[in-house]
Amino acid sequence: MKDEFINKKIDAAMHSLDGIEKASPRPFLFTRLEARMQTEKNVWYKLSSFVAKPIVAFACICLVLIINASVILLSDTKSNALTQTSPELATADEYSQISSTIYEFENVKP
């Protein structure tokens, strides 16, 4: 009884598209289409849709990360090089032989 009911429903559903009529879009499709084509011609629209592509966005993020990493690595090697080339400055600093404040200049003993 239950199976019979289900089979009837299935048959009814399978034949429900018999005699279907064609659907039409809303009026003035051509006007909307022309407006869309005008928008798509715009340079800024083209640019934004290009940037919005996942592959482009991902590539941009990778580029920013690579630039960041290279800047950090380069600045690190530069600072190492600086400390290596000026040992006299480091020694002077350690023994406070260079006075850099006005107070210290005024109190220098003759």
Next chain:
Amino acid sequence: MTEETELIELLKKKDRAAFKDIVETWQNMVYNTALGILQNAEDAEDVTQETFVQVFESVSSFKGESKFSTWLYRITVSKARDHIRKKKRKKRFAFIQSLYGRNDEPVIDPPDFFHPGVGMENKENAAVLFKAVEQLPGNQKTAFVLNKVEGLSYIEIGNIMQITDSAVDALLQRAKANLKKILKEYYSAFNKNE
């Protein structure tokens, strides 16, 4: 030279009036196909517009080896399937509702698409059928929509999908068998819950 060929030649020269004529002649066919595949009026309109933009831009590649309508159907089907793919990609990042409830009972997802071309007496049944069509694999869905919603013959569907008539027949047989299976599950669950 037929009127259609003349229009195509004018469109190749980017003639606005010819483009308007082409849109007005074929818009129902393109929209109805897109609506059958996408089951959403807004998406179908979007795909209809995309199809005509593509036609305008690449009409020079149309050599007349197939009928213009066949070429147009091919673009529509491909755009509609791309649209579905894009939507699925977006959904992957969003919250996906589980198919099963808390007690692992199947949740009945009520049909929400009502094709405007279906008569009142078949409205509910057609909505359930469309819900089932949504679950078919891409090629089966395309063949079924072109056959049942657009009323195309096996030969025409074969030309659009670039497969043989017997392959179309096999696709439709599989589509019908799958639909019956899906409908059986739906009505059994519906019966249980009532």
